[in-house]
Amino acid sequence: MNKLYVVGIGPGEYEQMTVRAINALKGSDTIIGYTVYVDLVKEHFPGKEFMTTPMKKEVDRCVMAFQEAMKGKTVSMICSGDAGVYGMSGLMYEVGKDYPQVELEIIPGVTAATGGAAVLGAPLIHDFCLISLSDLLTPWEKIESRLLHASEADFVICLYNPSSKKRHDYLMKACDLMMRYKKEDTVCGIVGNIGREGENMKIMTLKELRNTSVDMFTTVFVGNSQTKEINGKMVTPRGYRDV
Amino acid sequence: MNKLYVVGIGPGEYEQMTVRAINALKGSDTIIGYTVYVDLVKEHFPGKEFMTTPMKKEVDRCVMAFQEAMKGKTVSMICSGDAGVYGMSGLMYEVGKDYPQVELEIIPGVTAATGGAAVLGAPLIHDFCLISLSDLLTPWEKIESRLLHASEADFVICLYNPSSKKRHDYLMKACDLMMRYKKEDTVCGIVGNIGREGENMKIMTLKELRNTSVDMFTTVFVGNSQTKEINGKMVTPRGYRDV
Numbered sequence: 011m012n013k014l015y016v017v018g019i020g021p022g023e024y025e026q027m028t029v030r031a032i033n034a035l036k037g038s039d040t041i042i043g044y045t046v047y048v049d050l051v052k053e054h055f056p057g058k059e060f061m062t063t064p065m066k067k068e069v070d071r072c073v074m075a076f077q078e079a080m081k082g083k084t085v086s087m088i089c090s091g092d093a094g095v096y097g098m099s100g101l102m103y104e105v106g107k108d109y110p111q112v113e114l115e116i117i118p119g120v121t122a123a124t125g126g127a128a129v130l131g132a133p134l135i136h137d138f139c140l141i142s143l144s145d146l147l148t149p150w151e152k153i154e155s156r157l158l159h160a161s162e163a164d165f166v167i168c169l170y171n172p173s174s175k176k177r178h179d180y181l182m183k184a185c186d187l188m189m190r191y192k193k194e195d196t197v198c199g200i201v202g203n204i205g206r207e208g209e210n211m212k213i214m215t216l217k218e219l220r221n222t223s224v225d226m227f228t229t230v231f232v233g234n235s236q237t238k239e240i241n242g243k244m245v246t247p248r249g250y251r252d253v
Numbered sequence: 254m255n256k257l258y259v260v261g262i263g264p265g266e267y268e269q270m271t272v273r274a275i276n277a278l279k280g281s282d283t284i285i286g287y288t289v290y291v292d293l294v295k296e297h298f299p300g301k302e303f304m305t306t307p308m309k310k311e312v313d314r315c316v317m318a319f320q321e322a323m324k325g326k327t328v329s330m331i332c333s334g335d336a337g338v339y340g341m342s343g344l345m346y347e348v349g350k351d352y353p354q355v356e357l358e359i360i361p362g363v364t365a366a367t368g369g370a371a372v373l374g375a376p377l378i379h380d381f382c383l384i385s386l387s388d389l390l391t392p393w394e395k396i397e398s399r400l401l402h403a404s405e406a407d408f409v410i411c412l413y414n415p416s417s418k419k420r421h422d423y424l425m426k427a428c429d430l431m432m433r434y435k436k437e438d439t440v441c442g443i444v445g446n447i448g449r450e451g452e453n454m455k456i457m458t459l460k461e462l463r464n465t466s467v468d469m470f471t472t473v474f475v476g477n478s479q480t481k482e483i484n485g486k487m488v489t490p491r492g493y494r495d496v
Contacts, residue, residue, distance in 0.1 A: 100378035135343035
């Protein structure tokens with residue numbers, strides 16, 4: 011059977027890839043991905059064939075991967091972070107219905123939530139939600155409902171895709187929704203360019219976050235009612251100390 | 254400054270560690286952890302000093318790590334999965350308040366949610382919540398509220414610690430709560446021993462999950478209203494196909 015790997019390469023730097031991901035790429039003839047991610051890994055895998063498609067051409071990219079695998083090549087489709095968190099592995103199974111001869115293997119990686127959490131301290135130690143603010147593929151009403159329910163239930167919330175050119179005020183809208191249940195001084199954090207050049211982080215209150223501009227390379231963390239700042243780090247306790 | 258790494262070693266097998274995690278362990282004099290996790294990595298890091306504490310001795314383990322670092326050693330505290338997801342990094346910051354001379358560095362890893370998702374297919378492609386069913390450190394009322402809100406908002410839900418000797422009926426209780434909002438035939442999946450010997454997975458409906466016994470090495474995935482089964486895999490669509 012032809013083998014097609016869907017590989018989460020982690021936040022960006024080579025050191026954050028797993029051994030399993032590296033071995034899959036080393037064992038592949040062809041590595042396919044969004045241009046930016048291919049550029050991140052290229053230098054570490056000399057001699058490979060690289061193929062790219064631009065953003066928003068996700069279906070084309072998947073079809074390309076299956077077609078290359080059908081030629082008898084071992085192929086890796088790469089995604090940043092984890093292939094299964096807002097990544098390509100779901101679409102690969104859908105497109106794969108037309109290519110039953112190709113066996114998919116999903117290789118997990120470090121996603122922005124856990125990669126960013128490590129930069130901020132320990133914000134995700136207890137129950138948390140991931141919510142994407144992109145309404146390109148999800149109705150805004152559904153995003154709104156998730157923000158409200160997650161806030162009411164006191165989850166730590168990690169926001170993916172908090173901003174874009176067309177959605178410059180979405181983080182502000184999201185903060186206003188979360189503040190219906192979360193206090194203004196809830197400890198929050200933002201991390202930019204996780205695991206890449208220019209990595210940066212900042213801790214602030216939810217009220218301050220509301221008035222902060224972030225770009226699309228930023229991941230946002232909103233604490234629960236127990237999250238605190240310890241020596242400049244964002245920490246959600248699990249409770250061991252009280253036991 | 255003395256260096257203390259808190260390292261997520263991933264689900265278990267060496268291949269699922271990141272290069273960064275491996276380098277941290279290679280560069281350490283002493284590796285500290287829960288006995289089971291130390292046994293998982295021991296053979297790959299010969300010549301290191303290994304120290305263990307049993308389960309439920311988390312604070313002691315953290316203090317031990319800081320005390321070893323204070324002796325001038327480079328120390329790694331290891332956690333399974335990611336150090337920041339129900340892991341030790343939060344407690345390390347709390348205990349670390351007493352050891353300002355020691356610099357903490359958190360090294361993220363593949364957590365059971367994304368590791369297990371890769372085994373099941375692609376269940377976490379859209380917004381999801383992680384909820385631990387352990388009420389050792391969290392009041393059950395809070396867990397219940399989170400299960401209900403997450404279900405009402407149609408999140409995919411990933412359950413950690415779904416069972417233990419004392420909590421053999423907790424998964425059943427959780428399923429009953431989720432079924433107030435999620436349909437009985439919601440696609441669910443369980444994965445046991447992720448990335449370890451005996452790895453196994455099964456896909457079923459939420460109603461079937463309710464009547465399924467799982468052990469403490471199992472991670473449970475409950476789909477959203479759009480999650481489906483494709484060729485024996487659990488897949489949550491993101492919507493590209495409809496664009």
